Amino acid sequence: MGCGSCSTGGGCAPAGCKSNGSCLTGGCGKMEVYDWLSNLDMPSNYKPFQVIEVKFKGARKEFFVNNDNIYLEIGELVAVEGPTGGYDIGHVSLTGELVRMQMKRRKTAIDQVTRKVYRKATEADVEKWKAAKAMEWETMHKARTLALDLRLSMKISDVDYQGDKTKATFFYTAEGRVDFRELIKKMAETFRIRIEMRQIGMRQEAGRLGGIGSCGRELCCSTWLTNFKTVSTAAARYQNLSLNTLKLAGQCGKLKCCLNYELDTYLDALKDIPDRVDSLQTEVGVARHQKTDIFKKIMWFSYPNMEDWIPLKVDRVKEIMAMNKKGQKPNNLKEEAVEVATTTIIDKIPDYENVVGQDSLTRLDDKPKNKGNRNNRNNNQNRNRNNADRKEGAEKAERTDRPERVDKPEQRGPKPPQQSKNKPEVKKENAPGGQAQPKAQGGQPKVKAPAGQEQPNAEKPAGNKNNRNRNNRRKKPADKPKNE
Template identity: 60%
Template sequence: MACSSCSTGTDGQPRGCKNNGTCGSDGCNKLTVFDWLSNMSLPSGERAFDCVEVRFKNSRKEFFRNTENLSLSIGDVVATQAQSGHDIGMVTLVGELVKVQMKRKKVDFKDEALPKVYRKASQSDIDKWQKCRDREEEIKKRAREMAIILKLQMKISDVEFQGDGSKATFYYTAEERVDFRQLIKDMAKAFSIRIEMRQIGYRQEAQRLGGIGSCGRELCCSTWLSDFRSVSTSAARYQQLSLNPQKLAGQCGKLKCCLNYELDTYLEALKDFPSQDTKLMTEKGIAFCQKTDIFKATLWFSYKDDPANWHTLSKEQVQEIRAKNKKKEKVASLEEYAIENYVVEEKVLFENVVGQDSLTRFDRPKRSRNSKNRNKNKNRNRNKKSGNAQTKSNSGNRGPANKSEGGKGQGGNRNRKRRNNNRNKNQNNTKQQPKNA
């Protein structure tokens, strides 16, 4: 829903048209209407329709009468009549299609009390309007803080300033009725403007704020869906969807509006199908319907005594068996009609074709690098300790061998010196004995 010139900048704002999603081509506006009569000229003597459609912040649109006969086109910024003062908006539709939209919205285009378009907005009007728009986020934050201090069970979701800056409308959601009289007094004193509180539903909140849905596209309620039909869980049952609130609920917390898109097709297809309460009478026993596949036009039945074994039957075969049962005739068994027999216990829920170990393999917590380094250091210390123990054992084995060789170190040298001295003394004594004789 964006124009070709809207490219995202570093701050998240559009870089191309610089209009923050409200470009003159009306391509990225919310709830935009395509003017397929824009290239057609009016017949001679016909006057153009004097009402225009003007869009304000988010999805708020109103109709105004062009009493001054201004030459307006889609994308023009105009100053319009308000309850007090004036407001600034952008023209989104002109011509005969405005009459169609007014009939669709049940607005009387002949009513003389319709608000008027004053003029095209001047540069000073646009600058003042832009300053008011820049204050909205700060004021919304302060208003939420005031509501929390007063302990009000409400959520302020959006703030919209009037074009002249004299009034601000606060949109909020709440489960029950909220007494916000003191809140209005505090905000009027703090912001020095007139305050209007407007309660909206959760779907309207999602419509105003916008976002991306689970399908990857922008929310339907904020782009093109203008009416909110009630959605019930029966829509999911008819489409055979699992009743999982996390998958069926949208960003508004309610059931998704897209559940109603294909509901009529399913209801039309189910007209020719037997109901889920269908019972087939056979000689083996009573068979109950377990599952229905609308796309393949098949049904699964199982016996009352053997619910684990399912038998696949086509829609025509079931109708044939029911016709015989109405005549009080029983068929021999479902196996004669079954396309294939199906055993629930042998059903392959997941086939490992890629060699994956488990579907939850990414859910396991990752081990930190520090734990890995600790384990490596522990292994190194263990290796060092075992190496030191081996060296000590080897040194212990060498000790006795050295002692048997006569010791080692200084003790061994002393013993050798003593032996040499004794030998020298004995030799001297033997030499001196003959002289004395």
């Protein structure tokens, strides 16, 4: 087969090569079918698997035949044959031998796959497909309005448009059968497309709508779960779960599908544990069964009027049950109790300096306390200020009959004699000329001092009210009356 122009000596090209026996290193290089270097390990008569898997909206996956051997990769948009004519747009999810394994798992024969792959989706196909998907939300709400007008006991949960905008599938849930013939007529007149009604269950509805489960992850039915198995309360009993419907039910209102995930493991572990062990007969009394640790294989028993539970190995419980059948009774079970290791909680010391306090769960509780201390401090200051003002007001009321006195260190001297308001007196001083000075306006006698001599016993006018208050606050100890 080879031309002998390369170092391999010829015979290196596989069957189907149209390069006339030449190789890439020394010939013409006319490889027209495929790069044979990538298929050296495959047999010469190998044919790729022609069936592919395409994924549509709502985790719907279907198989299609790739008769034209179009090279497709996972994630590409392709145009495939519709179920009732036309074409639909979807993403390639599986190709090659993996599709064969998936068909075996779903028990689908190759003869049952009849719909074809037309082409890779073009730009016009993608634009038309996006326009169809944009109409689904508005169409669903209009369909719900029409169903309410006809008083039909059904709930339209989702709408799926075909890629060519010629058909729409309406998914609904209902407790029983619904006569929606009149509804289809009105929807066909409104939307001008072909209508298909499909009833689904509560689990399928949750899978199509999606959501977040109690575990914090996306719902299994909307991501990877395709086959729904029946879930019963026996699965919860085998796993020692409390029969609380609020915790065991999912968003669909049915029992959670994840209850079946670990059921087989629990059933295997329960094979070694005896069933229907209600009590054990001992010489001290009857020990009642309280609980069982399935994976540690330890069973707890307790005597009446005693709070302590006695842990026993499963093998020892079987021996005691055999002894009770023979009429024998063991001694006190406390002597045969198993030591159960207690888990010690170690406080983890952070390896960084906590400056802000973000790792403290009570960091939000400290703020009201600080705020309260600050408020108490402010309240105490306001209370002290109010008490001072109240005391100052009392002092003002007592000093209404006498003039204000302001002492300065440089003007201290003998007290002037008090004068009554009704009969003002004129104070005689040694003024030049030997004449007494009359009393000035304001009720206080104004005496002139000789030039260059300081007036010994002069008082300043009282001033306005604000100045008096300010001076009283500064001179509180000195202004207290003597009566106090």
